[in-house]
Amino acid sequence: MYQDLFYQHNWDDVKASIYSKTAHDVERALGKEKRTLEDFKALISPAAAPYLEQMAQLSHQLTKKRFGNTIQMYTPMYLSNECQNICTYCGFSLDNKVRRRTLSDEEIIREAEAIRGMGFEHILLVTGEANRTVGVQYIKKAIELVKPYFSHIAMEVQPMDQDEYEELIEAGLNTVLVYQETYHKEDYKKHHPKGKKSNFDYRVDTPDRLGKAGIHKIGLGVLIGLEDWRTDSFFTAAHLDYLERTYWQTKYSISFPRLRPFSGGLEPKVEMTDRELVQLICAYRLFDEEVELSLSTREHPIFRDNIIKLGITSASAGSKTNPGGYVVEPESLEQFEISDERSAEEFAEMVKSQGYEVVWKDWDLALQ
Amino acid sequence: MDQLVIADKTFNSRLFTGTGKFMSNELMEQSLLASGSELVTVALKRVDVDNPEDDVLAHLKHDQFNLLPNTSGARTAKEAVFAAQLAREALGTNWVKLEIHPDPKYLMPDPIETLQAAEEMVKQGFVVLPYIHADPVLCKRLEDVGCAAVMPLGAPIGSNKGLKTLDFLEIIIEQSNVPVVVDAGIGAPSHAAHAMELGADAVLVNTAIAVAGDPVAMGKAFGQAVEAGRAAHLAQVAQPRVTAEASSPLTGFLNQL
Ligand code: SF4
Numbered sequence: 001m002y003q004d005l006f007y008q009h010n011w012d013d014v015k016a017s018i019y020s021k022t023a024h025d026v027e028r029a030l031g032k033e034k035r036t037l038e039d040f041k042a043l044i045s046p047a048a049a050p051y052l053e054q055m056a057q058l059s060h061q062l063t064k065k066r067f068g069n070t071i072q073m074y075t076p077m078y079l080s081n082e083c084q085n086i087c088t089y090c091g092f093s094l095d096n097k098v099r100r101r102t103l104s105d106e107e108i109i110r111e112a113e114a115i116r117g118m119g120f121e122h123i124l125l126v127t128g129e130a131n132r133t134v135g136v137q138y139i140k141k142a143i144e145l146v147k148p149y150f151s152h153i154a155m156e157v158q159p160m161d162q163d164e165y166e167e168l169i170e171a172g173l174n175t176v177l178v179y180q181e182t183y184h185k186e187d188y189k190k191h192h193p194k195g196k197k198s199n200f201d202y203r204v205d206t207p208d209r210l211g212k213a214g215i216h217k218i219g220l221g222v223l224i225g226l227e228d229w230r231t232d233s234f235f236t237a238a239h240l241d242y243l244e245r246t247y248w249q250t251k252y253s254i255s256f257p258r259l260r261p262f263s264g265g266l267e268p269k270v271e272m273t274d275r276e277l278v279q280l281i282c283a284y285r286l287f288d289e290e291v292e293l294s295l296s297t298r299e300h301p302i303f304r305d306n307i308i309k310l311g312i313t314s315a316s317a318g319s320k321t322n323p324g325g326y327v328v329e330p331e332s333l334e335q336f337e338i339s340d341e342r343s344a345e346e347f348a349e350m351v352k353s354q355g356y357e358v359v360w361k362d363w364d365l366a367l368q
Numbered sequence: 369m370d371q372l373v374i375a376d377k378t379f380n381s382r383l384f385t386g387t388g389k390f391m392s393n394e395l396m397e398q399s400l401l402a403s404g405s406e407l408v409t410v411a412l413k414r415v416d417v418d419n420p421e422d423d424v425l426a427h428l429k430h431d432q433f434n435l436l437p438n439t440s441g442a443r444t445a446k447e448a449v450f451a452a453q454l455a456r457e458a459l460g461t462n463w464v465k466l467e468i469h470p471d472p473k474y475l476m477p478d479p480i481e482t483l484q485a486a487e488e489m490v491k492q493g494f495v496v497l498p499y500i501h502a503d504p505v506l507c508k509r510l511e512d513v514g515c516a517a518v519m520p521l522g523a524p525i526g527s528n529k530g531l532k533t534l535d536f537l538e539i540i541i542e543q544s545n546v547p548v549v550v551d552a553g554i555g556a557p558s559h560a561a562h563a564m565e566l567g568a569d570a571v572l573v574n575t576a577i578a579v580a581g582d583p584v585a586m587g588k589a590f591g592q593a594v595e596a597g598r599a600a601h602l603a604q605v606a607q608p609r610v611t612a613e614a615s616s617p618l619t620g621f622l623n624q625l
Contacts, residue, residue, distance in 0.1 A: 028604070028606075031606075034538070034542060052619050053617055053618065053619050056618040056619045057618060060618055244543070245543055245544070245545045246545065248508045248543065274622055274625050275619075275622050278619060278622065300625065302621060302624060302625055303621075303625060305621075306618075306621040309618055310618055310619075
């Protein structure tokens with residue numbers, strides 16, 4: 001379990017080591033063919049800032065070599081904004097007095113039809129954590145309902161036990177995204193004061209349970225803004241490295257959500273500039289040629305247009321972050337504000353104009 | 369030098385050696401002592417298990433040496449498991465180098481039988497070190513069934529050709545959670561040093577020492593090469609400089625945001 005490895009690292013030591021990297025360390029990391037976690041530290045360190053263009057060029061080449069000129073498309077489908085947890089940064093938090101809504105079977109189908117109509121074949125099902133209303137059985141039913149419309153089903157919901165994952169995989173689930181939010185244990189406690197999510201260790205070991213359950217793909221990440229993003233990203237990369245060695249038949253993706261405004265508002269403790277986000281994306285690519293790097297509509301359109309060439313391999317578009325947001329009830333409360341409001345079609349045109357193929361389907365349920 | 373741990377044993381030397389092909393058992397003993405090696409493979413088929421005074425074994429009675437019986441000669445999983453059981457009885461060690469080569473010409477290891485045998489041996493409590501082709505997926509499968517290390521080949525056994533499987537060894541080393549011991553093909557100390565620089569945890573050398581003009585001196589040379597290679601790996605070998613292809617800037621857009 002990753003926990004065992006995790007507790008061998010000390011947050012402050014890792015942080016100090018990242019911030020003490022020098023230009024020399026960065027140059028060595030850039031010159032290598034294979035890069036270690038120490039090299040990753042150098043690449044995300046402040047010392048790497050002057051090397052950003054060089055990192056971008058390398059990241060571009062490596063991404064092209066492994067993924068070709070393609071960008072995969074997906075979009076989220078929010079099933080419910082019910083949540084029993086308090087998370088200081090989320091609009092669905094229990095203490096946020098908003099109207100709660102959970103899609104019925106019939107509403108799920110209407111949303112699925114609409115999303116499919118936009119061209120998507122990869123869907124990401126999202127709920128809050130409310131085991132009574134949107135527990136494993138609800139999610140299983142939702143997977144069964146949307147299965148006829150999509151070739152790849154991912155979900156981002158509460159962490160589960162191994163046998164629950166097995167049941168959902170059997171029902172057609174392909175990918176699970178589970179972000180640690182932050183690897184800073186004390187800060188994690190502060191941001192998750194109430195609810196099951198406050199169990200840091202259970203969350204940290206979720207990818208292990210997924211690996212054991214034999215999931216096709218696991219998505220990792222932290223919520224950028226809660227803590228020092230460099231240190232958090234090091235722990236993410238270490239987690240990825242461990243998982244790739246241990247559950248070697250599973251694929252992995254990384255996301256970089258930056259804390260966005262939402263109703264109830266927490267100011268980010270740490271700001272990450274656009275330049276730093278580019279640095280982080282390139283650093284991941286230089287560290288791991290295989291990992292999928294995913295970008296959401298949280299980011300600005302100009303940023304999204306340009307990052308296509310820098311290492312990203314999948315993107316969402318036309319996203320709604322409220323239950324029923326596509327057709328059922330477009331005005332319900334969003335989880336966070338999105339920044340790129342363009343339609344999926346507009347986004348796809350932009351991707352094509354840069355000489356990339358837009359991949360709508362890259363999996364088939366028959367393969368599972 | 370930093371130590372290598374495999375299962376419950378700790379080694380100061382990362383050079384593993386074999387005992388075949390020496391002109392005499394005396395020369396073997398002197399060469400292996402000179403090499404500093406602490407893990408020595410012995411072919412079960414060559415020792416007389418009923419005779420405690422067996423000549424090969426008599427020359428390996430030094431505190432420095434741990435014995436690693438191998439199943440060389442086995443052509444199937446079943447034969448290999450049986451050989452391992454015999455070796456455990458006779459030599460009093462549950463360590464085994466799993467070798468299955470049905471092909472008598474190139475002695476290529478059989479991946480399917482090896483995986484089956486490894487799984488069974490682990491269940492029976494053996495510390496299994498399988499000799500295999502440099503196949504990254506097979507290495508992961510062997511790790512999954514509980515092998516204590518993997519021993520991919522560098523080149524055909526006895527060929528002295530060096531690291532012909534270099535690209536695959538790099539992947540194996542990168543992915544492995546268990547020690548990687550490069551076995552077979554290493555013909556010169558420079559090959560051994562190269563494997564260690566890449567990050568292999570140990571190398572196994574037999575022919576190159578046994579058939580050298582001066583096996584004792586060559587044993588020593590290998591010991592030094594392995595140490596040098598390991599030290600170089602830890603010190604982080606400098607890389608040839610890669611310059612990014614000149615093309616239009618990719619980060620210029622950041623100034624517009
Ligand atoms: S982040 Fe998830 S668990 Fe936390 S309040 Fe929001 S929906 Fe609930």
